[in-house]
Amino acid sequence: MLKFTVQKSELEEKISIASSAIGPRTVDPILQCLLFKPVGGVLRIQATDLQTSVIANVKIGEYEGNDSFAVDADLIDDIVKNLPEDEVLFEYSNGKLNIRSGKSKFSLATVSEVERFPSIEYDDSGISFSIDTSILEEMFDRVSFCASNESAMKALNGVYFEAHGGFLRLVASDGYRLALAEQKLAIDGEFDFILALKSVREIEKLLSSTTEPEIKITFDHSTVSFNAGDITTVVRVVEETFPDYKRVLPKAFKTRVILNSDDFAEALKRVMVIAKRGNEKVQLKITDDVMELSSQSSEYGEAVESIPITKDGEDLVVNFNPKFLNEAIKHIDEKEIEFNFVDNLSPLQINPRNVEGYLYIVLPVRA
Amino acid sequence: MLKFTVQKSELEEKISIASSAIGPRTVDPILQCLLFKPVGGVLRIQATDLQTSVIANVKIGEYEGNDSFAVDADLIDDIVKNLPEDEVLFEYSNGKLNIRSGKSKFSLATVSEVERFPSIEYDDSGISFSIDTSILEEMFDRVSFCASNESAMKALNGVYFEAHGGFLRLVASDGYRLALAEQKLAIDGEFDFILALKSVREIEKLLSSTTEPEIKITFDHSTVSFNAGDITTVVRVVEETFPDYKRVLPKAFKTRVILNSDDFAEALKRVMVIAKRGNEKVQLKITDDVMELSSQSSEYGEAVESIPITKDGEDLVVNFNPKFLNEAIKHIDEKEIEFNFVDNLSPLQINPRNVEGYLYIVLPVRA
Secondary structure, X not given: XXXXXXXXXXXXXXXXXXXXXXXXXOXXXXXXXXXXXXXXXXXXXXXXXXXXXXXXXXXXXXXEEOOOEEEEHHHHHHXXXXXXXXXXXXXXXXXXXXXXXXXXXXXXXXXXXXXXXXXXXXXXXXXXXXXXXXXXXXHHHHHHHXXXXXXXXXXXXXXXXXXXXXXXXEEEEOOOEEXXXXXXXOOOOOEEEEEEHHHHHHHHHHHHHXXXXXXXXXXXXXXXXXEEOOEEEEEEOEOOOOOOHHHHOOOOOOEEEEEEHHHHHHHHHHHHHHHOOOOOOEEEEEOOOEEEEEEEEOOOEEEEEEEEOEEEEOOEEEEEOHHHHHHHHHOOOOOEEEEEEXXXXXXXXXXXXXXXXXXXXXXXXXX | OEEEEEEHHHHHHHHHHHHOOOOOOOOOHHHHEEEEEEEOOEEEEEEEOOOEEEEEEEEOOOOEEOOOEEEEHHHHHHHHHHOOOOEEEEEEEXXXXXXXXXXXXXXXXXXXXXXXXXXXXXXXXXXEEEEEHHHHHHHHXXXXXXXXXXXXXXXXXXXXXXXXXXXXXEEEEOOOEEEEEEEEOOOOOOEEEEEEHHHHHHHXXXXXXXXXXXXXXXXXXXEXXXXXXXXXXXXXXXXXXXOOHHHHOOOOOOXXXXXXXXXXXXXXXXXXXXXXOOOOOEEEEEOOOEEEEEEEEOOOEEEEEEEXXXXXXXXXXXXXXXXXXHHHHHOOOOOEEEEEEOOOOOOEEEEEOOOOOEEEEEOOEOO
């Protein structure tokens, strides 16, 4: 038996956050459920897809009984968000869950064998550090779009975390481009791990929904936990080795271009109208103070644009997949950006002009 | 040859409206195109899927040449909406279209054999009448959701127009429910026709995008045109006979219930949480001053709600598909609505309490 009252608004929020851990439909219905469990005066709601787990604590008043129950997450989410009053009464007994609020009454079946709900391993004794929520959110935003959804190399289907020399560095790459963001932090120890893209999406949801100013990250070799107040997301790391990304960072630039990111984004958008109907290629022609962007489609025609630039070094003609340039520009907030070229076959480095700690690498394509 | 300048904002709007007539990809690429044609000092843009056609007139200044050209609608839409400046120069010559705006240059292939573009038949001499844009929009909104997307009876895949005794009546039904809206108008003549649902969607787009206060409707037996200022939508009517809907309008009610539409909609939303996971059925139990709504799912459980009502006549227990009730309620603006029952096997009539000219009929389902 378990009986408690709870505020609809808080329950709704915590159910929504916990539900995000649930994966696509599986054969085992217990994995489509939320586990409700009283623990030390609060109600704990848990969900897991065996890779990512969320634990959300909900404030409840006095409660009677100590049973746990597991109920279909979609169903309980749908019910709670539609309840008429803020005060909600839950009564669980012998597999039956009654929910009352105002004149609404629900009598629900729960999933039997609640003890089969996977236990969430979560060790507090690992290496621990804190980071501003907004900084971690920005770092994820700057790199996670480069992770691959498809690569056969599992290490590339995620974001690499590296703590080294007092810096936290996040890196993601799909083999054609790479993004890197770093931040100085007080981290006691050195370590690295890979988070799968699905886990990254979970953490991003946690970051955007929390009002906590700091996230506490704890790493204990096979799992990492991200704690923000009432919510803890526990993630298994990917058991792979990340490629040696430092080898692809270009050096010895021969052409440096400074440009306005809005000018470039606008011109690129227009040449992409043709490029996406053609060979998915845009040509950048760099001369003294002009960059000409052009694209062609044998079926539809061609587009030509030009924007003002400041150039140091050699003239250059080089081709890129415009989608990769566009995504890079969208993830840099600064107006002044730098394009650093070696030649028309080597990776281009894009970075904000006067901001440290973020860069983007993209391979050219052949003409 | 044809050469003109045009304002981006107006061109963008007219391209968007004309493009909506274009159907899904077909073997003939000319049907994916917009036809641009100078006619008496304006630029006419035309599109058709052979069933529905749109003619949009665009203001241009002085123009040179008198050629027409046809160009892929998606492409030109994509280009125009991204142009940098409001002033745009078009130059068409020998199958090649150049577009310039600011520093942007596009050189496009056009579709050859422009004379193959289907001519849009459109006779001004039929029966003609005008109706307030907002009234026609409301009438469509009230009935078109009841038209069937699937019925094997083609007559039900659209909206029936009937002009009779100075009234315009719109009716739509999928065989399980029916909606009817009528309006007194100065119409000289009697007629009826069926508009296919896709044509109705076109007219709805015209109504929501125009700023003209009145729509002129002209019917000439095989086509109907809807004119709103610069835009004319020409539609072929469906060559079918609409069923005799007057036979299903219930008479001799035994139970009349007056209720608040918000109360009902809220309670229904909650019982639907269970109904949609169960037998898609909601039971209404009507006693003196209470309507109890309930639903069941063998897998998930049950939900019960009650709302206050004012009842005239006999008690009743009757089952409905809740989706049909919900859609009806959403299309009535009034707070006070009437449910008029004959018995638990006969159609229910729903109407706003104090407003004439709109009613909704739905068949019950068996318990």
